[in-house]
Amino acid sequence: MSGERFEDVWRREVPHVLAALTRRYGDFDGAEDAVQEALATAAREWPRTGPPDSPRSWLVRVASRRLVDAWRSDLARSAREQAYTAREDGPPPEAQAADDSLQLLLLCCHPALPRASQVALTLRAVGGLTTQQIAAAFLVPTATMAQRVSRAKAALRSNGAHFDQLPAAELPARLAAVQQVLYLVFNEGYTSSGGDHLLDVSLTREAIRLTRELRARLPDDPEVAGLLALMLLTDARSAARTDARGDLIPLERQDRSRWDRDAVAEGVALVQAALPDGTVGPFQLQAAIAAVHAEATTSAETDWLQITMLYRMLARVAPGPMVTLNLAVATGMAHGAAAGLAVVEPLRTDPALARNHRLPAVRAHLLELAGQPDEARAEYAAAARLTTSVPEQRYLNARASSLAER
Amino acid sequence: MKYVILIHSNPQPWGHPTPNFLPEYEALSPAEREQLDKEFEAFLGELHAAGELVSGEALGDPTTSKLYRASSHDDPPVATDGPYSESKEHLAGFFLIDVASQERAEEIAVRFSGPGETVELRPAMWSGGDEA
Numbered sequence: 001m002s003g004e005r006f007e008d009v010w011r012r013e014v015p016h017v018l019a020a021l022t023r024r025y026g027d028f029d030g031a032e033d034a035v036q037e038a039l040a041t042a043a044r045e046w047p048r049t050g051p052p053d054s055p056r057s058w059l060v061r062v063a064s065r066r067l068v069d070a071w072r073s074d075l076a077r078s079a080r081e082q083a084y085t086a087r088e089d090g091p092p093p094e095a096q097a098a099d100d101s102l103q104l105l106l107l108c109c110h111p112a113l114p115r116a117s118q119v120a121l122t123l124r125a126v127g128g129l130t131t132q133q134i135a136a137a138f139l140v141p142t143a144t145m146a147q148r149v150s151r152a153k154a155a156l157r158s159n160g161a162h163f164d165q166l167p168a169a170e171l172p173a174r175l176a177a178v179q180q181v182l183y184l185v186f187n188e189g190y191t192s193s194g195g196d197h198l199l200d201v202s203l204t205r206e207a208i209r210l211t212r213e214l215r216a217r218l219p220d221d222p223e224v225a226g227l228l229a230l231m232l233l234t235d236a237r238s239a240a241r242t243d244a245r246g247d248l249i250p251l252e253r254q255d256r257s258r259w260d261r262d263a264v265a266e267g268v269a270l271v272q273a274a275l276p277d278g279t280v281g282p283f284q285l286q287a288a289i290a291a292v293h294a295e296a297t298t299s300a301e302t303d304w305l306q307i308t309m310l311y312r313m314l315a316r317v318a319p320g321p322m323v324t325l326n327l328a329v330a331t332g333m334a335h336g337a338a339a340g341l342a343v344v345e346p347l348r349t350d351p352a353l354a355r356n357h358r359l360p361a362v363r364a365h366l367l368e369l370a371g372q373p374d375e376a377r378a379e380y381a382a383a384a385r386l387t388t389s390v391p392e393q394r395y396l397n398a399r400a401s402s403l404a405e406r
Numbered sequence: 407m408k409y410v411i412l413i414h415s416n417p418q419p420w421g422h423p424t425p426n427f428l429p430e431y432e433a434l435s436p437a438e439r440e441q442l443d444k445e446f447e448a449f450l451g452e453l454h455a456a457g458e459l460v461s462g463e464a465l466g467d468p469t470t471s472k473l474y475r476a477s478s479h480d481d482p483p484v485a486t487d488g489p490y491s492e493s494k495e496h497l498a499g500f501f502l503i504d505v506a507s508q509e510r511a512e513e514i515a516v517r518f519s520g521p522g523e524t525v526e527l528r529p530a531m532w533s534g535g536d537e538a
Contacts, residue, residue: 141460
């Protein structure tokens with residue numbers, strides 16, 4: 001394990017250790033706490049003593065001891081203690097089931113949990129992050145994140161959620177929730193990366209790592225492949241998406257030589273392998289769109305016709321105002337600004353978008369293309385007022401004033 | 407998404423919880439007041455338990471505030487005692503929430519509004535953004 005950080009080692013083992021304890025003792029909640037304590041012990045001891053020969057069995061041993069200690073010290077549970085002490089006499093818990101990570105992901109994304117709690121619990125129980133690290137990554141106090149974790153565990157308990165195979169009928173919906181959670185983690189990391197805060201945890205890296213784990217368990221699922229491809233193709237642009245000042249650089253003005261070519265190649269290969277395979281889901285389509293962008297060496301070479309077709313397909317499988325807005329941009333580039341404006345027109349009366357900055361921002365862009373600077377300026381200004389992103393507001397205000405100077 | 411809920415109020419005398427010092431609240435029967443207090447207390451507990459309530463502060467009497475204003479870069483700021491305007495309502499406190507959507511933020515803000523007060527919901531800005 002030379003060159004590998006201690007933290008990478010123990011975090012990779014977390015799902016296996018937690019699964020082993022939960023399977024053995026049946027107490028997910030207690031096991032989850034015990035694993036976190038074992039990680040803290042590892043953080044203290046490994047740098048001093050060196051890593052153990054088998055990190056996994058070390059962690060299982062330490063976490064089991066913590067779990068049993070916790071039961072013992074909890075006098076109010078004396079009756080339960082007897083039951084658990086009896087179980088202690090058996091063989092040590094084994095950690096080797098191949099689909100530990102998957103089982104845990106499915107449990108953490110139980111439908112009884114609010115999305116924010118699913119995210120928090122997934123990052124702790126499967127990702128092996130501490131509550132403090134998760135809180136820092138989401139820019140909330142540790143106490144707030146701790147509430148989300150304990151809320152999640154309480155909801156699992158009260159719903160009698162078990163750590164075992166899901167009925168086949170429930171699997172597709174639960175897997176979809178897992179994918180949504182991983183994508184949300186990725187997006188949180190990606191959209192925040194323009195900010196000036198330094199983090200010790202990269203949510204994008206974590207989301208990609210966990211999606212790779214998921215893909216290793218479900219190599220034949222084209223949507224999981226699509227999700228991984230989408231993350232890789234998006235993340236490939238990260239070095240080019242901000243300038244020295246931390247301001248966002250729009251896709252068409254990014255220095256494409258700074259895109260991560262390895263990540264692009266891996267993402268494109270994943271999309272190409274997944275697309276002909278069965279039903280085409282929204283992640284595959286979004287990844288395919290990202291792949292078309294990635295394959296253009298300059299923004300002028302972008303195949304907007306193909307992107308327009310892909311957005312039309314996306315609008316069929318996953319309709320929504322945001323997809324329509326993206327379709328409008330692509331249509332504007334492929335078939336002219338007037339065609340793009342026609343696509344966006346029905347959204348102007350959609351109450352769901354009444355306070356969303358993306359609608360006036362897209363219209364501004366299309367109106368500017370159409371040679372209507374006055375209307376474009378007004379829409380840029382409206383978008384700037386509505387956005388809550390500081391760099392976007394700066395960008396939109398700059399567009400508005402550049403049109404005013406003409 | 408983070409939002410602040412700003413409580414604008416004019417309790418007489420200044421005090422917290424602000425509704426207790428408003429005529430609209432005093433006009434209620436003791437049972438109604440108790441009911442309102444209990445409901446709000448329970449609601450705050452729910453927000454906290456859900457990990458949606460990030461923080462909150464009750465502010466001191468506006469007459470205790472100190473205002474600093476510099477008319478130009480070269481002039482030192484001039485300090486005056488508050489309040490800076492004779493408006494009826496003052497900022498009396500704020501809550502910071504972190505929620506999944508604007509709809510959820512609105513749903514929460516409504517629950518903070520009591521008789522005789524103005525509650526303001528404002529999105530917090532963030533330093534990241536989408537590139538598109």
